[in-house]
Amino acid sequence: MSKETKKLQLKSGFVFDYQNMMGQGGVTENDLQELGERLQAAHKAIGVMRESGIIRGHLSKDGEPEKVLFSQLPYVKEGNLNNPASIQRLKDFSQSIRNRVDAVISFGIGGSYLGNKVLFDLHCGEFWNYKNREERDGYPKLFFNGNNIDARRTTEMLVRLAADAKAKACHGSTEPYRVMLVVISKSGATLDTMSTFMVAYEQLKALRPEIEVEVVAVTDPATGTKATLLKKLADENNWPTFSVPDGVGGRFSIFCEVGLITAACIGLDIDAFLAGARAMDEACQTDDLWNNPALLNAALKYIAAEKYGRDIEVFMPYADYLKSVAEWYVQLLAESLGKRTDRSGKTVYYGRTPIVAVGTTDMHAQTQQHQDGKQDKVVQFVKVAHWAEDQVIPDAFPKAAKLAEIAGLTLGEALETARQANAAALIGDKRPNATFVLPAMQPQHLGELLYLLALSVAYEGELADVDAFDQPGVEAYKRIMGPMLKEIKAKN
Secondary structure (H helix, E strand, C coil): CECCCCEEECCCCCEEECHHHCCCCCCCHHHHHHCHHHHHHHHHHHHHHHHHCCCCCCECCCCCECCCCHHHCCCCCCCCCCCHHHHHHHHHHHHHHCCCCCEEEEECCCHHHHHHHHHHHHHCCCCHHHCCCCCCCCCCEEEEECCCCCHHHHHHHHHHHHHHHHHHHHCCCCCCEEEEEEEECCCCCCHHHHHHHHHHHHHHHCCCCCEEEEEEEEECCCCHHHCCHHHHHHHHHCCCEEECCCCCCHHHHHHCHHHHHHHHHHCCCHHHHHHHHHHHHHHCCCCCHHHCHHHHHHHHHHHHHHHHCCCEEEEEECCHHHHHHHHHHHHHHHHHHCEEECCCCCEEEECCEEEECCCCHHHHCCHHHHHHCCCCEEEEEEEEEECCCCCECCCCCCCCHHHHHHCCCEHHHHHHHHHHHHHHHHHHCCCCEEEEEEEECCHHHHHHHHHHHHHHHHHHHHHHCCCCCCCHHHHHHHHHHHHHHHHHHHHC
8 A cells, every 4th residue: 555556455455546536636645734633633533433432523313412333333243233143143034034035125215225225236136036046046036115105116016026926826836925025214104115115015915825924124123112113013013123223324224234134135245245344444443544545535535625626426336236336325425424514503515416327328428527517526436357257249240340349358348448548538637536446246345345435424524524424404304294294194
């Protein structure tokens, strides 16, 4: 790791290439030096958070002091949210559904959907539900719902499941078609999640005996008078439960049972995923800016925004199955850093607008704006260094000279050439960009990337003096929506 090469590399091969963030028109070493004391203070604050869960000035939405515990999640040990018993329970649950449950529907929104979709896309890909049970290694089909209140899609999903159940019976099976509903809500009152869950629950139950319905609730584990609505329903109906823990906001919850429940449903290697996050956290414990990927990433983007007006952040993975990472990152960045006031209450309107892009798709859609539009953007690429499956482009039409030129390249080589050309064109016009390099699309490297991004927003919150762990703006529309729904129901 060296500032001369402008690349940070972990032992695993994961790379943060920030060279084009410090090219012409980018951040300078002098900019970083001027931030020196604040960088050290930010690192110290995150160290305190890591040790105690305390972030200065952070309160829950109810105005009570609240710990921030996401940084303990990579560490599986007694007393932690992720401990040996909780991880083993997830693994036991995973084995209990293999070759028994036909389909899982995951109901959740925000972090309860976005993080889970990331894990699904990396491990399963687009065609998982088209595979037979043997090709899925015994794991069930998996569908997502409750991430938007969409009547058409919900109806079509239920029709599809009913058809699958009939097909199973027609093939001579004496077993019912088993559908597991995994409903994820801390309170149990999330409109989007609970409305679609209740529709599916009632309609699938009505199809017995062809369909057998099971429910797993992921909610606040509090009991007694503090029990949530969903926890009470689970207790009344004897549904198994997993935890949405205190101290872990939804946008960070991919590393706890909220996200790991999906990993269990599809057979993703939970240990490897958390090991990647742990390796990144360990790499970020140094106060040396040039060897701390999350601190350096935060500092570069903070300066780019505050000093050079780069108030839009384009997150652009060069892989179809990493698009959901960009969508997850949109929530992480927007909710963490989009803040009206700083910690003193001063109005600052801080934060960058996050944009999802995918290469090469959006090189034919957004790049015109990135390259020739306003000088207000920073672009972050994600590169996959090694593809487990790659294809050589054949010389299918040798008389077509333009096509013959690309024959013999692999699809991976063509994709990387496009990314390099995009990055070079941008920096050639003084438009800063950086690249995260995943050695391969594996759980370990996904854990490294996601944790780096999560820790980066924590550091940047300190640099900007905003609370990166609350989301008061989200509560504004909720206060308006509740009475509106009651008024509509009263008219029906």
